[in-house]
Amino acid sequence: MVRELGSVVTTEVRVDSDTAAEILDVLARYAQVIDNRDWDQAHTVFTDDVVFGAGEAARQGISAVQEMVETVRPYHPHHTSNTILTRRPDGTIRAWSKFVIVRTDGTAGSGDYQDTLVHTDRGWRIAHRVASRGNRRRDDPGGPSSRTFTFASWRE
Template sequence: MSISTADRLAIHELLALHGHLSDIGAFERFGEVFTDDAVYDLTAYGAGVVTGRDALRDMALQLGDANPLGHHVSNIIVSPATADTVETLAKGLAVNADGTTGSVTYEDTVVRTAAGWRISHRRVVPRRKPLTP
């Protein structure tokens, strides 16, 4: 299965847009990134699973200043599953107000909708220690 170069570019921009919207607090624009019924899995952080774009927005608003100052997304891999669904892996780096940083892997299911590509499922996996051979 393959997708067009234009679709790949749109998916890369979609993943980047989440960080930009989060960093400026434009959570009301999450409709540009997530499906209405998006599942956001924060189990690895002890926060469980947030279901629905509005619930995700509400959680971000509730965090307030505890949100990272900067979300940086890189190393994006797009693996088509069907003509309208892809699985993506991306690395995330968060910069916090106290100067600490955190590294995660985003495991996403991205679907083609009438409005364009949107994330329908995201699992956030923190990287807490280096590999030890």
């Protein structure tokens, strides 16, 4: 599908329903693996060389993601929804999802994930994930809003 967005023209290739189901399963497994710290199952979610984050704060590899997650106290469950998918010319899939976290004190936070998934011999896996905090107060325990995602960043 070719779309014109202002001065930007993009070609979006929709993802077939079987592939979408596989990818949505991976995204659901992410929350289960991370929230339950079931690191033996991390290979069902990530590539071995996954990049989590961007810039200097990015972590590479499953063990680095594990180290980062283990520092978060108290931990909070993740709920992922509103995922949109598109196939890239190089065969990867881009996913853009909303997430909600519920903290132990009952407060909530939200944001977005933008993922690049690759097809491996084990199925689809997250090769790169970037998160953006959205709709949060300045004094939010997880940090203030940092909403930086747009359709332009999703298409990069």
